[in-house]
Amino acid sequence: MKAPFYQIKQETSQKRKAILVGVEMPHDGSVPMSITLDELEGLATTAHYQPVARLTQRLTAINPKTLLGSGKVEELEQAVRHHTPEVVIFDAELSPGQNRTLENLFKCRVIDRSWLILEIFNDHAKSREAKTQVELARLKYALPRLTRMWGHLSRQRGGIGLRDVGETQIQLDRRLIRNEITKLERKLKQIDKEKKTQRKSRTGIYRVALVGYTNVGKSTLMNRLTGSHTLVEDKLFATLDATIRKIKKNFPYPVLLADTVGLIDKLPHDLVASFKSTLDEVREADLLLKVVDFSHPNYRKQMETVEEVLNELGANEIDSLLVFNKIDQIPDPEILSDGHYDYPEAIFLSCKTGEGIEHLQQGIIRCYENKLIPYTLKLDYAEAPLIQKIRKQAIIVKEDYQDESILLSLRLPPGGKERLDKLLDLKLKRVSL
Ligand SMILES: Nc1nc2c(ncn2[C@@H]2O[C@H](COP(=O)(O)OP(=O)(O)OP(=O)(O)O)[C@@H](O)[C@H]2O)c(=O)[nH]1
Ligand SMILES: [Mg+2]
Structure with missing residues (x-):
């Protein structure tokens, strides 16, 4: 694929310093900011940044120019001067205008959560399908922000201050990006067709799909149930492609299990749309295994996020089993019994120790037999x-x-x-x- 017209990030093995900015919007507040910032830190380190400082602000009103209030902007400017980071990462969506203003003030790159997620997806995409899907989402995100992206290019060429390189070049780039988007959409349609044919050949076999927040243990569970060796990593978005394996062990019937891309709060909309073909494995499944990391402090909110995406996909009516993983990390038996009380239908297990796996196998067989x-x-x-x-x-x-x-x-x-x-x-x- 042709090199993009804007710089997503420089490839380097060295960690690049980043300042993290947590923003609580006037209508949020259900999740403590420290937890959401921990998640942002996880995203940043996965993208090879080294967080050097965290700043937070609870907003009562939004400043349309800078999102944050002027006092916080000043504080952030000082932090930037002190740490000289490569990037400032906002845990909120920035408008193209806010982004530009903040970059001008800090004289360093400013990105938001969506762009950070796109960087990670870009890094982890291996297959032709995943690469095309990510590239499409990136271009769609970049299009309205092109002035800023162009700003990066001009800065790389001539240093800060040489941003206004001329409208014509930006217009040209916009047109090229639009053409590229059309080409990628066509390519994805073709891939989608091939995938559909593949899926058709599997009709008639009971199809189960793993879904859940990123890093909850979906791939580990896939390996447990099928004896396969799908990539398992303690990092966010380790899996981008849907992997499909037959469950043979302890199963009287042929069952296909699909491992899918992990979900996350505030997943860029274009990314969900671009990953349509991968997520079709979820949409067309007979049974969903909704995997939850029961040891995560924020697991309830993560469950909500997954439900929201499933709604968006139109997959909320599919039969499902709730699977609470990582119970080996729950030291207090009372927490576990509270979990059983709150979610009597859930299956509690540990992919690490194997506890509860048999229970899940029986659950899948029961769902199958009901059909x-x-x-x-x-x-x-x-x-x-x-x-x-x-x-x-x-x-x-x-x-x-x-x-x-x-x-x-x-x-x-x-x-x-x-x-x-x-x-x-x-x-x-x-x-x-
Ligand atoms: N302690 C413990 N760790 C687990 C368990 N299951 C999975 N893990 C760990 O959790 C991390 C993430 O596991 P994955 O299977 O890659 O998670 P995933 O849901 O596929 O993640 P993505 O593909 O990134 O969405 C790995 O470090 C696993 O070893 C478990 O039952 N207990
Ligand atoms: Mg995985």
């Missing part, structure tokens, strides 16, 4: 050898050997009836219950 459709099939004795093949497509609950024929009581999985039709071509002999 099975009862069906009765009448066979001639001459057709008895077919029973072996039928067993592969359905669960045989009862075999009734009568005088003239064999009556099979079956449970069919989704799509099983069509496969049975193909296999037997005995439509006339079937008796529906």
Whole structure:
């Protein structure tokens, strides 16, 4: 892919200093600022920044030019002078204008949470699909902010103060970005088509998808359930592509399990939209395993965020199991029993120790069996050898050997009836219950 017209960040193995700014908007306040800033710090370190200072402000009113009040801006200016960071990261969305004003004041790069998340996604994208999805989201984010991005370029060329390099270049860049967006959207449509064909070949098999906040242990659970070796890392957004594996261990039926990209609070909207094809694994699943890190101080808010994204995806009606992971990190048994009390339907487990995994396997099997459709099939004795093949497509609950024929009581999985039709071509002999 062609080099972008703006600089996302310089590749370097050295940690680059960053100042973090927590902002509590007038309508927030449900989560303590220290927790949201811890999350921002996690994002910053994942993006190879080294946080050197934290500043916070509770806003009662928003200053349209700088977001923060003038006193806090001054304080921040002093911190910038003292630490000389490469970047100031705001845990809030900045308008293109606010961004520019703050950069001019601090004479250093200012980014917001969305851009930070885009940097991480950009770093972790490996497959053609993930790379295209991230690039599209980045360009869509950059388009209205192009003056600022251009500001970066001009600064790199000629030092601070040479920002106004001329409208024509910006207009040209805008047009190029728009063209690039159209090209990427076309490419994604093509990838989407290929994925759809792949998914079609999997219809009829029970499909389970792992969903949840980032770093809760989805990939670890995938490995536990399937015996595979998907990438597991103690970092945010380790997984960007949907990985699909068959669950064989301890399962009487064929089940496909999909590991998916982790979610986070205030996920850039363009990113969710761009990841549509990856998230289709979630939308088209028969069962969702909603994985929660029960040891996280902010797990309830994380659950809310996941529900919001599932709503946005139209996946809120899908059957689901609530899975509370990392119980090995809960030292106090009372917290665990409170959890059971508050969430009686949840399955509590630890991917680390294996405790509770069997319980989850049983839960998945139960959900699967609830979906099975009862069906009765009448066979001639001459057709008895077919029973072996039928067993592969359905669960045989009862075999009734009568005088003239064999009556099979079956449970069919989704799509099983069509496969049975193909296999037997005995439509006339079937008796529906
Ligand atoms: N203590 C403990 N750590 C766990 C458990 N399950 C997972 N982890 C750790 O949690 C971290 C994140 O695990 P992942 O499986 O990569 O999490 P994920 O949800 O796939 O994360 P993303 O792909 O980034 O969204 C890793 O360091 C795991 O070793 C558990 O049951 N107990
Ligand atoms: Mg993962």
